[in-house]
Amino acid sequence: MAIVELENVRKVYTLGKAEVHAVRGVTFSIEKGDFASIVGPSGSGKSTILNLIGCIDQPTEGIVSINGTVTAGLKDRALTQLRHETLGFIFQSFNLIPVLNVYENIEFPLLLGKKKGSKKETREWIEFLIEAVGLADHMHHKSNELSGGQRQRVAIARALATKPEIVLADEPTANLDSKTGQSIIELMKRMNSELSTTFIFSTHDRSIMEIADHVIQLLDGLIVEDSKTKAEAGSIS
Amino acid sequence: MFLTMKVAFRNISRQKKRSFLLAGAIAFGMMIITLMNALTGGAVINIRDNFSHALGGHVFITGREWTDAGQMIMKIRPDANLDRLLEENSGQIAAFTRRSQAMPSLIFGSQQTLHMLYGVDFVEEERLVNSLVVIEGSLAEVGKRDDIIVLPEPVAERLGVEVGETVLIRLETLTGQQNVGEVQVAALIKDQEELGLSAAYTSRAYLNGLLGMEPHEYQILNMFVTDLDQVEQFARTFREGLMAPDEEEEQIDEPEVTVTVAGVPIDPVQRTEEVTPWEGTRYQVMNINQIMDAVELVVGVLNRVGLIIFLILLVVTMVGITNTFRMIMIERTKEIGTMRAFGMHQKQVKNIFLWEAVFLGLLGCLGGLVLAGLIALAVGSISLNADPSLQFFLDNSRITFALPGKDIVTNVVLVIFTSLLAAYWPARAAAKMSPIKALSSHT
Ligand SMILES: Nc1ncnc2c1ncn2[C@@H]1O[C@H](COP(=O)(O)OP(=O)(O)O)[C@@H](O)[C@H]1O
Ligand SMILES: [Mg+2]
Numbered sequence: 001m002a003i004v005e006l007e008n009v010r011k012v013y014t015l016g017k018a019e020v021h022a023v024r025g026v027t028f029s030i031e032k033g034d035f036a037s038i039v040g041p042s043g044s045g046k047s048t049i050l051n052l053i054g055c056i057d058q059p060t061e062g063i064v065s066i067n068g069t070v071t072a073g074l075k076d077r078a079l080t081q082l083r084h085e086t087l088g089f090i091f092q093s094f095n096l097i098p099v100l101n102v103y104e105n106i107e108f109p110l111l112l113g114k115k116k117g118s119k120k121e122t123r124e125w126i127e128f129l130i131e132a133v134g135l136a137d138h139m140h141h142k143s144n145e146l147s148g149g150q151r152q153r154v155a156i157a158r159a160l161a162t163k164p165e166i167v168l169a170d171e172p173t174a175n176l177d178s179k180t181g182q183s184i185i186e187l188m189k190r191m192n193s194e195l196s197t198t199f200i201f202s203t204h205d206r207s208i209m210e211i212a213d214h215v216i217q218l219l220d221g222l223i224v225e226d227s228k229t230k231a232e233a234g235s236i237s
Numbered sequence: 238m239f240l241t242m243k244v245a246f247r248n249i250s251r252q253k254k255r256s257f258l259l260a261g262a263i264a265f266g267m268m269i270i271t272l273m274n275a276l277t278g279g280a281v282i283n284i285r286d287n288f289s290h291a292l293g294g295h296v297f298i299t300g301r302e303w304t305d306a307g308q309m310i311m312k313i314r315p316d317a318n319l320d321r322l323l324e325e326n327s328g329q330i331a332a333f334t335r336r337s338q339a340m341p342s343l344i345f346g347s348q349q350t351l352h353m354l355y356g357v358d359f360v361e362e363e364r365l366v367n368s369l370v371v372i373e374g375s376l377a378e379v380g381k382r383d384d385i386i387v388l389p390e391p392v393a394e395r396l397g398v399e400v401g402e403t404v405l406i407r408l409e410t411l412t413g414q415q416n417v418g419e420v421q422v423a424a425l426i427k428d429q430e431e432l433g434l435s436a437a438y439t440s441r442a443y444l445n446g447l448l449g450m451e452p453h454e455y456q457i458l459n460m461f462v463t464d465l466d467q468v469e470q471f472a473r474t475f476r477e478g479l480m481a482p483d484e485e486e487e488q489i490d491e492p493e494v495t496v497t498v499a500g501v502p503i504d505p506v507q508r509t510e511e512v513t514p515w516e517g518t519r520y521q522v523m524n525i526n527q528i529m530d531a532v533e534l535v536v537g538v539l540n541r542v543g544l545i546i547f548l549i550l551l552v553v554t555m556v557g558i559t560n561t562f563r564m565i566m567i568e569r570t571k572e573i574g575t576m577r578a579f580g581m582h583q584k585q586v587k588n589i590f591l592w593e594a595v596f597l598g599l600l601g602c603l604g605g606l607v608l609a610g611l612i613a614l615a616v617g618s619i620s621l622n623a624d625p626s627l628q629f630f631l632d633n634s635r636i637t638f639a640l641p642g643k644d645i646v647t648n649v650v651l652v653i654f655t656s657l658l659a660a661y662w663p664a665r666a667a668a669k670m671s672p673i674k675a676l677s678s679h680t
Contacts, residue, residue: 047677056578056672076583084580091676095575099247109579111240158579 002029003165003198004053009062011048011221022048024221025062030200030214032165035192037209038202040218046202049218050170053200054087055079067165084113088159090169090188090201094151096143096158103139106130106157113162129157132194133187149180156187160197167191169201173208185211241585245592248565249600259558260600263652266550267605268612273543274644275613277536279637280630284532285465285525287629293334294459295525296472298479303514310411312337312454314518319458322478329471331463332364335455337444341408343388343437345396352392353436354406356444356455365438374400374424383443385423389435393425400425406439410449418447465525472524479520551652555659558597562590562663566670573667574675583668590664591657598656602649613638 011023023045030036038046051057052064055071056079064071067086071079088109096105106126110116117125130136133153143151152172159167169188173181185201185208192199201212209215217225249256289295300313313319313335323330337356342349359366359379366376372390379385386404388396398404399422406418420439428435442452450456462471566573573586620634621627628634 051673051676054578056574056676080577080580080582083578087578089575089578091575093571095571095676097244097572097575099244099251108240108576112576112580112585162580 003032003034003067004030004200005063005065006049006052007063007065009049009052009059009064011045011052011057012060022221023052023059026218026221026223027062028216028223028226030198032198033192033196034198034200034214035189035212036198036200036214036216037212038200038216038218039204039206039209040202041204043220044218045221046204046218047170048221050168050200050202053166054089054168055083084109084162086165088162088164088167088197090152090155090159090167090172092171092174094143094148094155094175096151096154098143101140101142102130102135102146102154105143105154106161109158109161126157126161129160132191133157148176149184152176152180152184153187156184156191160191160195163195164197166198166200169199171202171204173203173205178205178207181205181208241588242592245589246596248589248593249596255561256597256600259554259561260597260604262550262554262557263598263601263656264604264608266547266554267602267648267652268608269550270543270547270648271606271609271640271645272612272638273546274540274648275609275638275640276636277539277543278639278641278644279632281529281532281536282639283630283632283637285529286632288528288532289461289525292459292525292528293336295462295465295468296460296475297523298458298460298475299456299521299523300518301521302518304412306412307514308412309514312411312450312456312518313458313520314451315453316518319479319520322475326471326474329463329467331461333458333460334358334362334365335441335458337441337448337450337454337456339408339444339448341406341447343386343392343396344405344407345398345402348396349407350392350395352389354386354444355436355438356441356448357438358441359438369424369438370427372425372427374422376424378423379438379440382421382423383440384418384420385439385443386420387424387426387438388422389428389437390425391428391435392437393422398422406447408447410447412449414449416447416449418443468524468526472522476520476522479522481515481517481519484515484519547648547651551655555655558594558656558659559663562594562660563666565593566590566663566667569667570670570675570678573670574672574678577670577672577675586670587664587668590660590667594656594660594664595653598653599649601656602652606645 006029007027009023009026010021013020013022026045026049038049040046048057052059052071053066055066055074058064058072066082069082069086071082074082097108100108103126106129107122110122110126116122127136127139130139133156135150135153135157138146138150143154146154155172156167159169167188172188173184176184188199188201189211191197203209214228215225216223217227298313298319299311301309301311302314303309323333335358339354339356340351341354343352343354357365359376366379369376369387376387379387386406388398388404393399396404401422403419403421406420408416410416420443441455445452445454462468576586577583616636617638618635621631621636622634631637
């Protein structure tokens with residue numbers, strides 16, 4: 001089942017009189033449980049596509065469908081709701097809320113919606129996530145007390161807090177050294193297989209894209225290759 | 238809501254210096270208005286106390302009756318009904334006096350002066366006797382002899398009279414006949430002019446004689462009540478209790494009393510024109526609040542001026558808050574984008590800013606109140622060597638502060654309201670920002 005579907009999607013930005021064709025007719029779908037990577041050089045339209053999937057931007061043309069919902073024409077309220085219920089985000093520059101500590105940052109998305117489950121269950125879930133990303137010792141630290149890699153780990157846990165169907169990560173390793181970056185991608189992969197959450201991340205680093213089981217290659221707003229290696233089991237140990 | 242409050246609260250301490258300055262500006266305004274309110278509040282209490290002292294009570298009862306000749310005179314006869322009321326309400330009465338009074342010419346040799354003269358029952362008025370500061374002579378005789386007089390020292394000086402010498406009193410009786418009497422100066426007392434109290438005292442029996450009254454009659458019943466907050470109710474009890482069956486309630490609650498500070502609080506004789514005579518005594522009951530109404534009027538104006546200053550300060554602060562919040566909005570653009578991405582609604586973003594404004598306002602209020610409290614404590618402990626005319630506003634030469642809770646609440650509400658108003662537009666702008674723009678910002 002395709003959890004994300006793009007059909008003939010175009011995105012045109014207008015900069016004054018000039019038009020920028022960031023995405024020029026893209027069609028692809030991502031299956032539930034995919035660990036998908038969008039690869040391409042800078043300016044190829046990776047962020048634009050992730051923003052469209054993330055419901056924080058709307059296509060100029062074409063259809064974007066998330067978990068069966070077509071985003072076009074939805075009002076801010078509905079889009080916000082859809083993001084909250086279906087999506088998790090990991091950003092290039094981590095974007096932790098500076099006034100909140102590690103625990104609170106991860107708890108944050110949960111507090112935005114209606115309460116699900118008991119206090120105790122919630123607490124255990126957050127602690128499980130903290131444990132899973134290896135930050136049990138930093139539960140009460142603020143983000144400025146953490147390294148880049150640690151911050152991105154918090155961000156991964158935060159993105160998973162609401163148990164979303166899809167986690168989007170726009171160049172999650174770009175602000176990290178390659179070793180840390182590698183471990184972040186591996187962590188994401190592990191969460192992907194453990195929780196069977198769909199991950200879609202973008203990168204311009206070919207070495208990182210290799211972990212993905214679904215690679216979409218972009219160039220100048222067009223797909224140049226869409227390949228799946230469905231031998232996912234056991235690819236990470 | 239809890240989440241937005243939490244984030245807002247934490248945000249306050251994010252840029253401590255900035256929050257401190259904003260809250261400080263609010264605190265300054267709050268301090269000024271609080272001190273102003275407290276100062277006038279304290280002054281009202283002091284003025285009332287000093288007035289009560291000057292007028293010799295909180296509640297004043299006078300009586301009027303018609304003579305056979307059709308003349309209205311002001312006096313109270315011994316009255317079982319009044320005695321009963323005094324008895325029944327004795328729990329609420331701290332002290333009372335029954336006096337006659339006149340403004341006679343005091344004559345000694347070739348000198349004469351008009352002065353307030355109270356006829357008092359020295360035996361009954363222990364409190365008065367104890368409060369008089371004797372400069373010469375003694376008050377030992379005052380309860381035993383009737384034809385004596387106690388003079389304020391400046392009056393004695395004006396007349397050139399010494400203790401033991403005899404002064405002539407010339408006055409009109411209640412019905413308007415000329416009358417004279419002779420009294421011996423028993424003591425000279427310290428004048429209490431700064432409290433509006435400069436009076437000579439003689440025995441009531443003697444003054445009554447001169448005025449054409451029986452010894453046990455009197456003209457004014459003054460009462461100090463135990464609880465000033467209840468004074469209106471207390472006065473009403475007496476007013477109703479003393480009303481003659483056929484009497485209609487007069488609108489004497491109006492604050493049209495002309496207070497001559499050195500003299501009598503009320504002069505009902507002049508106020509009653511063209512009335513049909515009645516049988517027996519009709520009473521009039523006044524209380525200190527009716528006299529205070531004029532003072533409160535002035536205080537009200539002062540407080541309004543204070544409020545205007547406060548509002549101006551608030552407007553200035555408001556501009557500061559608006560600018561700061563605009564800056565904050567720009568600084569936190571990416572953060573807002575992140576929160577929006579995770580599903581925070583526009584309204585919640587707005588609420589974060591608004592809560593922040595509320596907390597800032599509360600912080601400012603708290604700071605202002607604490608500052609005002611400290612200043613009030615410091616200033617209140619200084620004994621001022623002020624001009625006698627200022628003593629009327631003071632309590633034993635000290636400035637006193639009294640702040641009704643109502644005023645605090647009003648001011649706090651005002652502060653919160655203006656803070657919210659100031660933060661509203663930046664908050665709205667932050668909420669309306671599109672998540673994509675916010676996330677791609679580089680701040
Ligand atoms: N808001 C925008 N306004 C105008 N042009 C934009 C905007 N966002 C992206 N672009 C342009 O669209 C193209 C694709 O950008 P982007 O999706 O960010 O690529 P990538 O993430 O692969 O680097 C680029 O040429 C970029 O300059
Ligand atoms: Mg990009």
